[in-house]
Amino acid sequence: MFDSILDRLFGGTKIRLEPAQLADRRAVLAHPTIEIVPMKSVSEALAALPPAADVTVTCSPAKGIDATLDVVESARALGHTVSPHLSARMVEGTEHFTRIVQRLEALEITSVFVIAGDAAEPLGPYADSIDLMADLLERAPFVDHVGFAAYPDGHPLLDNEALQGALHAKQTLLHAAGVGGHVSTQMCFDAGTIRHWLTAERAEGFDLPIHLGLAGVVDRTRLLSMGMRLGVGTSLRYLSKNRSAITRLMTASSYRPTDVLDGLAGDLSSLGVEGVHLFTFNQVGPTVAWLADQA
Numbered sequence: 001m002f003d004s005i006l007d008r009l010f011g012g013t014k015i016r017l018e019p020a021q022l023a024d025r026r027a028v029l030a031h032p033t034i035e036i037v038p039m040k041s042v043s044e045a046l047a048a049l050p051p052a053a054d055v056t057v058t059c060s061p062a063k064g065i066d067a068t069l070d071v072v073e074s075a076r077a078l079g080h081t082v083s084p085h086l087s088a089r090m091v092e093g094t095e096h097f098t099r100i101v102q103r104l105e106a107l108e109i110t111s112v113f114v115i116a117g118d119a120a121e122p123l124g125p126y127a128d129s130i131d132l133m134a135d136l137l138e139r140a141p142f143v144d145h146v147g148f149a150a151y152p153d154g155h156p157l158l159d160n161e162a163l164q165g166a167l168h169a170k171q172t173l174l175h176a177a178g179v180g181g182h183v184s185t186q187m188c189f190d191a192g193t194i195r196h197w198l199t200a201e202r203a204e205g206f207d208l209p210i211h212l213g214l215a216g217v218v219d220r221t222r223l224l225s226m227g228m229r230l231g232v233g234t235s236l237r238y239l240s241k242n243r244s245a246i247t248r249l250m251t252a253s254s255y256r257p258t259d260v261l262d263g264l265a266g267d268l269s270s271l272g273v274e275g276v277h278l279f280t281f282n283q284v285g286p287t288v289a290w291l292a293d294q295a
Helices: 002-009 019-029 042-048 064-077 094-106 129-139 160-177 191-203 220-230 234-241 243-251 258-264 284-294
Strands: 032-036 054-057 081-087 111-115 145-150 180-185 210-215 273-279
Touching: 019 258, 019 273, 019 284, 032 042, 032 284, 042 064, 042 284, 054 064, 064 081, 064 094, 094 129, 111 129, 129 145, 129 160, 145 160, 160 180, 180 273, 191 258, 210 258
Parallel strands: 032 054, 032 273, 054 081, 081 111, 111 145, 145 180, 180 210, 210 273
Antiparallel strands: none
């Protein structure tokens, strides 16, 4: 099955869309969020952003939340709307939490993206994102929108029952607080997997808007190496164990998100997909150019 996914992603037959499907895809692409990573190439990534972009800045276990907020400050100074990732496991304690909230308010940040994070052990009181979300809702009343992650492709450390429970618990928390939110799906290379997961969650009462997580237009080597480092689901983990799949990936042209998106066109609106979340690995320029071509 995965070989057929790679065929579609890396040089396989293009999907021909009907006008209604094209309109569905165009509506979702009108609301992109561009993800950047606080690493050496971040200055180039910021410089490549289009004017007044919606940007999210990840939280690196090696650099921590303060480094994320430094990049947020730079992006805000450039006129972008920014939502920082706040990693629960990287909050060092009560004093650190207070400093984070104070800095968010000073930067006029009203939207955040809460994750558990990739740190092996919590640095402070938060082991998962729901407890951090609860404290933010209580102590940061200026925050009026909270995003969080979902995993159509599964999670290497959590079973599907735990993932679903956490997903719905966070929605309940936001609804109770009267705060808006959305879910960004982690990267998945199979449109059918995404459709099946989202259809099932909608049937179970999950009603928050979805931002479809897609790899941007990135070099194939960086997609594989950075994806494995940052953790993007079982799709890329499969590649690490399948020599023929890697060979095909490494001899194909750069990955483009078109085929995954096209595989969902026509169902995006009905499933409540309101935008795309683009993982750029800081190769922002090619992704911005791709977006312009889709308009």
